[in-house]
Amino acid sequence: MVNEIHSDANSRMDKSLSSLENDFSKIRAGRAHPSLLEQITVEYYGALVPLSQVSNISTEDSRTLKVSPWEKDMVGPIEKAIMTSDLGLNPNTQGQVLRIPLPPLTEERRKELVRVVRDEAENARVAIRNIRRDAISDFRELLKEKEISEDEAHRAEDNVQKITDQHIGSIDKALSDKESSLLEI
Numbered sequence: 001m002v003n004e005i006h007s008d009a010n011s012r013m014d015k016s017l018s019s020l021e022n023d024f025s026k027i028r029a030g031r032a033h034p035s036l037l038e039q040i041t042v043e044y045y046g047a048l049v050p051l052s053q054v055s056n057i058s059t060e061d062s063r064t065l066k067v068s069p070w071e072k073d074m075v076g077p078i079e080k081a082i083m084t085s086d087l088g089l090n091p092n093t094q095g096q097v098l099r100i101p102l103p104p105l106t107e108e109r110r111k112e113l114v115r116v117v118r119d120e121a122e123n124a125r126v127a128i129r130n131i132r133r134d135a136i137s138d139f140r141e142l143l144k145e146k147e148i149s150e151d152e153a154h155r156a157e158d159n160v161q162k163i164t165d166q167h168i169g170s171i172d173k174a175l176s177d178k179e180s181s182l183l184e185i
Contacts, residue, residue: 001142001147001148002139002142002148002152002156005135005138005139005156005160006135006156006159006160006163008135009131009132009134009135009160009163010163012131013128013131013163013164013167014167016124016127016128016131016167017124017128017167017170017171017174019124020120020121020123020124020171020174021174023120024117024120024174024178026038026039027113027116027117027120027178027182031062031063031102032059032060032061032062032063032064032065032100032102033059033065034052034057034058034059034065036065036087036102037051037052037057037065037067037082037087037100038050038051038052039085040081040082040085040087041081042054042074042077042078042081043077043081044074044077051067051078051081051082054069054070054071054074054078055067055068055069055070055074055078056068056070060099063101063102063104064099064100064101064102065099065100065102066097066098066099066100067082067091067097067098067099067100068096068097068098069096069098072096075093075096075098078091078098079091079093079098082098082100088103089102105182110182110183113182114179114182114183117175117178117179117182118175118179121171121172121174121175124171125168125171128164128167128168128171129164131164132160132161132163132164135156135160136157136160139153139156139157139160140153
C-alpha cells in the first residue's frame with residue numbers, strides 16, 4: 001500500500017515536471033522553433049484543427065519559421081490564424097509558402113518572459129507540494145486505520161519528502177536554464 005502511494009506520487013510529480021517543460025518550450029527565447037505555432041488552430045472545412053495538421057512547419061534559419069500548407073486554398077486561413085494569434089507574428093506569403101520572421105526580443109520583453117517563466121515554475125512547485133500533501137494525508141489515514149505502524153508512516157513521509165525535494169530541484173534547474181536562455185542575447 002505504501003509503495004503504491006509512493007509510485008503514484010512520483011508519477012504525478014513526473015507529469016507535473018514534464019508539463020512544466022512543455023510550457024517552457026512554448027516560450028520562445030529568440031530562436032525559431034516549430035513548437036511556437038503548436039497552439040494555433042486553423043479553420044479547415046468548418047472545423048478548427050491544429051496548424052500542424054494542415055501544413056508542414058519547419059525552421060528555415062534561427063529567426064525564421066517556414067509553413068508549407070498541404071492545400072493551396074489553406075494559405076489565406078493559415079496566414080489569418082497566425083496574425084490573429086497572441087504571438088505577435090506577421091507572416092510573409094510567397095506563393096504557397098509562408099515565412100514567419102521572428103523579431104528579436106527587446107530587453108523589456110525578455111524580462112517579461114522571465115517573469116512568466118518564474119510564475120510557471122512556481123505553479124509547478126505548488127502542484128508538486130499538493131501531491132506531497134495528498135500522499136502524506138494518505139499515509140496518515142492508513143496510520144489512523146492501523147494498517148501501518150507509526151514508524152512506517154514516518155519513513156513513508158520522509159521518502160515522499162525526498163521525492164518532492166528531487167522534483168523541486170529539477171524545477172529549479174529547468175527554471176535557471178530557461179532564464180539564462182531568455183536573457184542571453
